[in-house]
Amino acid sequence: MSDLALNETFSTTNGSAPRALGLGFSPCPNDTFMFHALVHGRVEIPDCRVSPVLHDVETLNEMARHKTLELTKLSFFALFDLAGDYRLLNAGAAMGHGCGPILVARRAMDPRSLPRCRVVVPGQWTTAHLLFRLWAPQAGPCRFIPYDRIMAAIGSGEADCGVIIHENRFTYHQYGLVKIVDLGEWWESQTGLPIPLGCIAARADLPEVVIQGAERAIRASIAQARQAPQASLAYIHQHAREMEPSVLERHIETFVNDYSLDLGEAGRAAVAVLQERARKAGVLP
Numbered sequence: 326m327s328d329l330a331l332n333e334t335f336s337t338t339n340g341s342a343p344r345a346l347g348l349g350f351s352p353c354p355n356d357t358f359m360f361h362a363l364v365h366g367r368v369e370i371p372d373c374r375v376s377p378v379l380h381d382v383e384t385l386n387e388m389a390r391h392k393t394l395e396l397t398k399l400s401f402f403a404l405f406d407l408a409g410d411y412r413l414l415n416a417g418a419a420m421g422h423g424c425g426p427i428l429v430a431r432r433a434m435d436p437r438s439l440p441r442c443r444v445v446v447p448g449q450w451t452t453a454h455l456l457f458r459l460w461a462p463q464a465g466p467c468r469f470i471p472y473d474r475i476m477a478a479i480g481s482g483e484a485d486c487g488v489i490i491h492e493n494r495f496t497y498h499q500y501g502l503v504k505i506v507d508l509g510e511w512w513e514s515q516t517g518l519p520i521p522l523g524c525i526a527a528r529a530d531l532p533e534v535v536i537q538g539a540e541r542a543i544r545a546s547i548a549q550a551r552q553a554p555q556a557s558l559a560y561i562h563q564h565a566r567e568m569e570p571s572v573l574e575r576h577i578e579t580f581v582n583d584y585s586l587d588l589g590e591a592g593r594a595a596v597a598v599l600q601e602r603a604r605k606a607g608v609l610p
Contacts, residue, residue: 341372343372343373343374344372344373344374344535345373345374345376345395346370346373346374346375346376346395346396346535346539347376347378347393347394347395347396347397348360348363348364348375348376348377348378348394348395348396348397349377349378349379349380349385349388349393349394349396349397349398350377350378350379350385350397350398350525351379351380351381351382351385351398351491352379352380352381352564352565352566353491353492353564353565353566353576353580354492354561354565354573354576354577355419355576355577355579355580355581355585356398357379357557357560357561357563357564357565358550358554358557358561358577358581359417359543359546359547359550359581359585360377360543360546361546361549361550361556361557361560361561362545362546362549362550362556362557363375363542363543363545363546364377364560365560367546367549368542368545368546368549369542370535370538370539370542371534371538372535372538373535373538373539375396378394378397379564381447381448381471381472381473382398382399382400382447382448382451382523383400383447383448383449383450383451383469383471383472385397385398385399386399386400386402386403386448386449386450386451387450389403389407389410389411389526390407392410392528392530394528395527395528395531395535396414396525396526396527396528396539397411397525397526398417398523398524398525398526399411399523399524399525399526400448400450400451400452400453400455400522400523401452401455401521401522401523401524401596401599401600402450402451402452402454402455402603403450403451404524404526405599405600405603405609406450406609407526409529410528410529411526411527411528411529412526412527412528412529412536413524413526413588413596414524414525414526414527414536414539414540414543415540415544415587415588416525416540416541416543416544416547416585416586416587417524417525417543417544417547417585418521418522418523418524418525418584418585418588418592419522419523419524419580419585420519420520420521420522420523420524420582420584420585420588420592420595421519421520421579421580421582421584422509422513422519422520423509423510423579424494424509424520424522424579424580425456425507425508425509425510425511425512425513425520425522426452426453426456426457426488426489426490426494426508426509426522427488427489427494427497427504427505427506427507427508427509428457428460428486428487428488428489428504428505428506428508429476429479429486429487429488429489429497429502429503429504429505430479430485430486430487430502430503430505431479431480431482431501431502431503432503433503433505434485434486434505436461436505436506437463439461439463439464439465439486440463440464440465441465442464442465442485442486443468443483443484443485443486444457444464444465444467444468444484444485444486444487444488445467445468445469445470445475445478445479445483445484445486445487445488446467446468446469446475446487446488447469447470447471447472447475447488447489447490448469448471448472449469451472451490452521452522452523452599453488453489453490453508453522454467454469454488455599455603455608456488456508456509456511456512456520457488457508458606458608459602459603459606459608460506460508460511462606468484472489472490472491472493473493473566475487475488475489475493476489476493476496476497476500476502477500479500479502480500480501480502486505488508490522491576492565492566492572492573492576494579495572495575495576496572508520516595516598518591518594518595518598519584519591519592519595520595521592521595521596521599522580524596525543527539527540544586544587547581547585547586548586550581551581554577561573561577
C-alpha cells in the first residue's frame, strides 16, 4: 500500500472529510527516519490526512516562497525570510553540535583567497549559505548547485571550493577533498550554542489546533523512531542516496537528537542569535 493510500484511511472525529496537509521533507536519512511513523499512519494529526512530498531542502525552500505546502522542512535562512508565511514548530528540527556544514577543497587554501575563488553552495536559502556568508563576508558571489553535485564540481575543477552538507560530511575524504573550515565548529566557538540548520514549519494560515496537532504528531513520530529504529530502515533505504550502513547510522545519530524532539531554551536561543547575526551582517533585511 502506498503512503498516500495509508493516509487515506484516516477519518475525522466529526465524520467530515479530513483536512489535506502536504508535508515536505527531504529524502535524507534523518528526515525519513523521523517522519516514517507519521507518513505510514502510525501517528496521526487529528482530523487531517498527510501527504508526503520529498525534495531536497532548497527545492522545499523555493516551494515555500509560493506557500505550496502546509507543513514543510525549511532551512532556517529560508524561514527567516518567510517569517510572515510560515511558523517554526518546536519539533522536527535539524540542530545540534558537531553537525554543521563544511567548506572543502581539493587542497589546503588560505581563506584570504576566497574573493578570487569559485565557490559552490547547496542553494541560496540554505543555512549552509548563510553560515558561509557570516564566516567569509569578503567572499565573492557563490554559485548555487544541488548539494549532491558539490563534491564532483570541486573534484573536476569546475569550482575551487564548496560547502557540503548532509551525508557528504562523512564521505568527502573518499573524494580526495580536504576540510578548510567546519562552519558548525566555527559557530559553536563564536556562540557556545547548537547550530540551527533546518526546521519544520507550518503555514501561518493553518488553524492553531492543526498547528499544535502537527507539532505533537511530529514529536510522537520522532519518539517512535528512536524507540524502534529498525522499523524505518526499509523506508530510509528506499530514499537514501548514500547506502553504506555505517554512513546512514552516523547520519541519523548526528542529525536526530533531543533538539529534534523539542528545540528547548538553548535551541530557541540559537535560532534567535542566528537571525540577529544575519540581520547585522546585512544578509537579511
